[in-house]
Amino acid sequence: MDENLKPVYEAILEGDMGGAKNGVQAALAADVPAADLLHKALIPAMGEVGRLFEDGEYFVPEMLIAARAMKAGLEILKPLLVDSGVEPVGKVAIGTVKGDLHDIGKNLVAMMMEGAGFEIMDLGTDVSPEKFVEAAQNGADIIGLSALLTTTMPSMETTVKAIVEAGLRDQVKIIIGGAPVTVEYAQRIGADGYASDASQAASLAKGFMA
Ligand code: B1M
Numbered sequence: 001m002d003e004n005l006k007p008v009y010e011a012i013l014e015g016d017m018g019g020a021k022n023g024v025q026a027a028l029a030a031d032v033p034a035a036d037l038l039h040k041a042l043i044p045a046m047g048e049v050g051r052l053f054e055d056g057e058y059f060v061p062e063m064l065i066a067a068r069a070m071k072a073g074l075e076i077l078k079p080l081l082v083d084s085g086v087e088p089v090g091k092v093a094i095g096t097v098k099g100d101l102h103d104i105g106k107n108l109v110a111m112m113m114e115g116a117g118f119e120i121m122d123l124g125t126d127v128s129p130e131k132f133v134e135a136a137q138n139g140a141d142i143i144g145l146s147a148l149l150t151t152t153m154p155s156m157e158t159t160v161k162a163i164v165e166a167g168l169r170d171q172v173k174i175i176i177g178g179a180p181v182t183v184e185y186a187q188r189i190g191a192d193g194y195a196s197d198a199s200q201a202a203s204l205a206k207g208f209m210a
Contacts, residue, residue: 015065093135095123
């Protein structure tokens with residue numbers, strides 16, 4: 001791994017928020033592109049945290065502090081990844097579905113969509129189907145649903161159904177994503193699209209508005 005990326009990767013694994021911030025700043029000062037920091041240090045570090053959790057070497061507190069360190073790094077990268085400043089191409093309401101508290105991936109998708117020119121209504125985490133319906137009523141063009149747990153994926157289907165029942169299905173496009181989600185699942189629950197990562201989600205959203 002690049003010597004500028006390694007301290008960031010390690011700081012996230014150790015849950016060292018200050019180290020992550022300093023590492024990101026130092027790497028940027030050494031002309032490492034923000035996208036490289038994201039894809040070659042921050043995201044792989046969280047992947048490794050997940051592996052360590054699965055192997056029983058990390059527990060929830062370690063996951064939490066690693067997530068906090070990653071978020072601190074992301075905050076610094078955000079202005080560099082989001083370079084919008086033009087008329088919004090559309091409105092996206094995005095949230096992590098009911099019962100699910102994971103928000104790093106969702107935040108990243110929101111960030112990339114903002115960078116692609118969308119206005120973002122960030123509904124947060126543990127978002128009920130009713131809240132998504134409300135967002136559709138309030139003019140969202142696209143509804144983005146994120147889920148990281150196999151146990152919360154069914155909330156995606158419930159949300160799609162709630163939007164149908166509210167008579168709003170023709171007014172919005174629904175995009176879903178998150179580690180356990182698949183394109184087949186998206187088709188099965190009647191979503192309009194699935195994206196495996198944040199930049200794919202932004203391209204998909206742009207395609208819907210074209
Ligand atoms: Co949790 N957790 N967690 N966790 N956690 C996972 C998801 C897990 C896979 C870990 C593991 O076992 N290997 C596992 C789920 C197993 C499963 O369901 N199959 C798990 C578990 C079990 C749990 C708890 C149940 C643990 C417990 O309490 N015993 C608990 C549940 C809490 C709840 O939500 N109710 C829990 C809690 C937590 C923390 C709070 C400690 C923390 C979250 C902090 C936070 O988000 N603020 C946490 C973390 C950090 C993780 C891991 C380690 C990292 C997730 C992450 O941020 N990844 C994760 C393991 C892993 O994923 N490898 C794990 C980085 C992020 C950039 O990637 O979120 O995948 P990701 O997002 C990607 C794509 O998925 C996609 O684009 C993003 C960027 O490219 N994407 C979309 C995401 N949303 C999208 C939406 C779209 C399109 C694309 O369209 C709208």
